[in-house]
Amino acid sequence: MSSSLxxxxxxxxxxxxxxxxxxxxxxxxxxxxxxxxxxxxxxxxFTLDVVDIPKKWKPQNAAMFVxxxxxxxxxxxxxxxxxxDIKIAFEGNYRSVYGxxxxxxxxxxxFYKKSDNIGNVIEFNNEGKAILYKDRxxxxxxxxYERDFTIKLNANGKPYVVGSEDLAKDDLxxxxxxxxxxxxRPTLHERVQVYPKKVEIHRYSIGWKYFxxxxxxxxxxxxxxxxLGLTFSKERVVPEMSNLKLFLTEIKDxxxxxxxxxxWAMLETIVMAVLGTMFATVMALPLSFLAAYNVTPIKALRxxxxxxxxxxxxxxxxxxxxxxxxxxxxxxxxxxxxIGFTDTGTLGKLYSEAIxxxxxxxxxxxxxxxxSKFLQHRFGxxxxxxxxxxxQSLYYLESNTRxxxxxxxxxxxxxxxxxxxxxGTGNDFENVAYMAILVLxxxxxxxxxxxxxxxxxxxxxxxxxx
Amino acid sequence: xxxxxxxxxxxxEVNLKKLTNQRTRSSLLGIAILILVFFSGTLVSLEANxxxxxxxxxxxxxxxxxxxxxxxxxxxxxxxxxxxxxPELITTLNIALFSTSIGFVLxxxxxxxxxxxxxxxxxxxQFTKFFMDVTxxxxxxxxxxxxxxxxxxxxxxxxxxxxxxTAGALGKLFTEAIENCDGKPIEGLSSVGATWTQxxxxxxxxxxxxxxxxxxxxRLEINVRESxxxxxxxxxxxxxxxxxxxxxxxxxxxxxxxxxxxxxxxxxDYLSAYWRHNLIGVNQ
Numbered sequence: 020m021s022s023s024l025x026x027x028x029x030x031x032x033x034x035x036x037x038x039x040x041x042x043x044x045x046x047x048x049x050x051x052x053x054x055x056x057x058x059x060x061x062x063x064x065f066t067l068d069v070v071d072i073p074k075k076w077k078p079q080n081a082a083m084f085v086x087x088x089x090x091x092x093x094x095x096x097x098x099x100x101x102x103x104d105i106k107i108a109f110e111g112n113y114r115s116v117y118g119x120x121x122x123x124x125x126x127x128x129x130f131y132k133k134s135d136n137i138g139n140v141i142e143f144n145n146e147g148k149a150i151l152y153k154d155r156x157x158x159x160x161x162x163x164y165e166r167d168f169t170i171k172l173n174a175n176g177k178p179y180v181v182g183s184e185d186l187a188k189d190d191l192x193x194x195x196x197x198x199x200x201x202x203x204r205p206t207l208h209e210r211v212q213v214y215p216k217k218v219e220i221h222r223y224s225i226g227w228k229y230f231x232x233x234x235x236x237x238x239x240x241x242x243x244x245x246x247l248g249l250t251f252s253k254e255r256v257v258p259e260m261s262n263l264k265l266f267l268t269e270i271k272d273x274x275x276x277x278x279x280x281x282x283w284a285m286l287e288t289i290v291m292a293v294l295g296t297m298f299a300t301v302m303a304l305p306l307s308f309l310a311a312y313n314v315t316p317i318k319a320l321r322x323x324x325x326x327x328x329x330x331x332x333x334x335x336x337x338x339x340x341x342x343x344x345x346x347x348x349x350x351x352x353x354x355x356x357x358i359g360f361t362d363t364g365t366l367g368k369l370y371s372e373a374i375x376x377x378x379x380x381x382x383x384x385x386x387x388x389x390x391s392k393f394l395q396h397r398f399g400x401x402x403x404x405x406x407x408x409x410x411q412s413l414y415y416l417e418s419n420t421r422x423x424x425x426x427x428x429x430x431x432x433x434x435x436x437x438x439x440x441x442x443g444t445g446n447d448f449e450n451v452a453y454m455a456i457l458v459l460x461x462x463x464x465x466x467x468x469x470x471x472x473x474x475x476x477x478x479x480x481x482x483x484x485x
Numbered sequence: 486x487x488x489x490x491x492x493x494x495x496x497x498e499v500n501l502k503k504l505t506n507q508r509t510r511s512s513l514l515g516i517a518i519l520i521l522v523f524f525s526g527t528l529v530s531l532e533a534n535x536x537x538x539x540x541x542x543x544x545x546x547x548x549x550x551x552x553x554x555x556x557x558x559x560x561x562x563x564x565x566x567x568x569x570x571x572p573e574l575i576t577t578l579n580i581a582l583f584s585t586s587i588g589f590v591l592x593x594x595x596x597x598x599x600x601x602x603x604x605x606x607x608x609x610x611q612f613t614k615f616f617m618d619v620t621x622x623x624x625x626x627x628x629x630x631x632x633x634x635x636x637x638x639x640x641x642x643x644x645x646x647x648x649x650x651t652a653g654a655l656g657k658l659f660t661e662a663i664e665n666c667d668g669k670p671i672e673g674l675s676s677v678g679a680t681w682t683q684x685x686x687x688x689x690x691x692x693x694x695x696x697x698x699x700x701x702x703x704r705l706e707i708n709v710r711e712s713x714x715x716x717x718x719x720x721x722x723x724x725x726x727x728x729x730x731x732x733x734x735x736x737x738x739x740x741x742x743x744x745x746x747x748x749x750x751x752x753x754d755y756l757s758a759y760w761r762h763n764l765i766g767v768n769q
Contacts (some may be wrong), residue, residue, distance in 0.1 A: 029611040058585065069496050075636040084635060287533050290526040297523060333751035335710045337717065337724070338743050341731065345548035347541035350534025357507035421624040425714055428626055432533065435626065439718075442630055455627055 053324035069248035086207050089446035091228045095220040102153040115234040118445040141220055143209045149220055154360050170201050170213045176215040227449055227468055233274040288433035291351045291423040295358025300412045307370030331364030340426045353431040358419050373407045420465045538636025567741045573746050581708040584644045589701050595691025596659030601637030620653030629715045643720035649706050658700045666692040670721040706757045
């Protein structure tokens with residue numbers, strides 16, 4: 020069987036030598052291209068220092084970043100010179116201190132006096148405890164640790180772990196001891212630091228605390244839905260304003276997550292994308308007619324417009340936004356015009372190609388009734404290209420939303436700038452995560468919206484090219 | 486005959502009128518919504534913008550004019566300046582090309598795992614599609630900023646960000662290409678007992694490869710723009726240089742960088758249209 024097949028193949032090969040040679044040639048060409056790409060990838064690998072990723076990657080930084088995006092922490096601080104004054108502050112913020120007189124904020128239940136009434140206990144979520152005394156810190160009851168530890172200050176005022184010289188290195192895992200600091204961090208969620216001057220304890224819990232109402236808000240004791248329920252009650256939480264107004268202003272003016280500012284910035288970004296796309300559509304519509312050969316007989320005009328589209332598109336929105344930033348200052352106008360100018364080029368090119376690809380018969384049909392040139396275009400061309408126009412513009416709306424975020428970050432304002440600011444503070448990573456999620460949600464929403472509009476307007480959510 | 490028509494014609498006319506009215510109504514509604522969006526958007530912009538709109542229009546040509554004046558003052562000494570920034574441009578192109586290549590490979594893998602005609606398991610398809618949606622929807626800038634923060638200044642964050650975005654964006658297009666390809670060659674190969682990999686290699690790949698390459702070239706063009714922008718926030722290349730020059734107010738050098746960029750983008754535009762034309766016959 021196999022031998023007869025082989026004979027057949029040889030015969031075919033003899034009969035059609037050209038076909039086989041061509042296949043061989045194109046295969047060799049493909050292989051050469053493949054190897055060239057491979058060589059480039061190797062070059063790129065070294066020129067772009069991809070090998071350095073493990074070196075540059077700081078796992079500690081990344082872990083802290085990720086930790087802060089989903090968790091919050093409370094700081095407990097005790098100064099050695101005044102051990103009775105223990106401060107408990109949310110995220111270490113001096114304005115968010117628990118148990119202050121002017122704020123009706125009681126001490127959290129994980130902080131309490133020990134039964135001997137001398138030590139102050141901080142209980143972590145893993146049931147480990149740090150106990151603060153006037154002269155020492157005790158670390159007790161940590162899971163996976165067989166013994167408890169005591170940290171004291173020596174005669175020179177430097178911190179040390181009592182009995183550490185007798186302990187093996189393995190027993191001291193989780194400790195980082197330098198001359199001026201003893202740090203105990205068994206997992207990322209518990210951290211005890213002892214300095215010559217003070218003790219600072221970070222206690223992490225999972226979740227975004229104070230997401231709806233910030234630390235000092237009168238509505239903070241209530242959950243979101245409780246507070247929502249309160250808006251229907253007549254009894255005012257604060258005498259100055261109605262509960263509904265309080266509810267809204269407290270969410271808007273939240274100091275930690277800044278909902279009001281973030282949402283306003285998001286709105287700015289959306290406005291940039293929507294108005295920019297509208298601007299481009301309105302500009303490109305007449306220009307594309309003038310650039311299409313079946314509408315405009317003047318060759319010079321067509322050529323000029325084509326090159327204009329190329330230039331508008333070639334000057335990327337990065338450069339447009341730099342120019343407009345100088346003219347309009349930071350704000351949505353910069354974004355609107357940068358997006359509008361770039362996309363006038365893109366849409367103009369696509370539209371004029373669509374016009375050139377229209378069926379000529381319909382126009383001829385209208386012409387046969389003695390209609391004027393204008394009416395021929397109105398009833399012969401526009402019905403054919405309208406779905407394409409709508410489809411293209413809506414398609415660009417989604418990508419422009421992403422573009423507007425980027426323009427914002429380069430100085431035009433909006434959510435991009437807020438994001439940059441939050442990242443720059445170096446510790447508000449929950450805000451960074453919040454804004455990233457918000458951007459993601461809005462981009463996906465715009466994507467769905469434009470697909471939905473395309474479906475109800477032209478019956479198909481696929482991008483129609485021609 | 487002419488007697489029989491009127492009743493029918495009347496009916497047709499009534500229907501036509503109804504339809505026209507309906508269309509006019511929905512068109513008017515659409516236009517009203519557009520105008521509403523336009524005006525509310527303008528109000529938001531006027532509220533949020535730092536400078537006034539009128540002054541902005543008046544100032545529009547100031548900056549470009551300053552740049553050109555700076556350039557003309559330099560005279561012939563200008564051209565060496567332009568050449569000076571070519572290495573930076575090459576870095577930017579390198580970032581774009583490298584991350585497009587890696588993203589392309591990842592996108593092919595994603596697309597295979599999210600195509601209904603290649604994978605039977607619905608869970609796998611849904612998960613891959615969702616994953617691609619997420620990677621595609623993040624602006625590259627956001628990913629790059631986070632990695633810049635974590636890894637310090639270098640080109641790597643840009644490479645990572647563009648690769649992630651490219652994998653998602655191309656993956657979606659590739660999935661559509663694979664799902665729309667002709668099923669008969671797959672059937673033919675199934676009938677002679679080809680394995681799954683053989684089916685992909687000999688029936689799907691030859692059909693979709695030109696389309697893939699065409700999409701890839703289009704992506705490369707977009708990614709050159711992206712890598713310039715990422716340079717602007719500190720990922721190296723001509724973008725970073727441009728940001729610095731703008732800060733120092735070196736008008737002539739700014740214009741040199743802009744010329745290089747615009748020239749490259751326009752050249753790539755034509756080149757990619759030409760390549761794609763060669764690959765699939767039409768420039769989609």
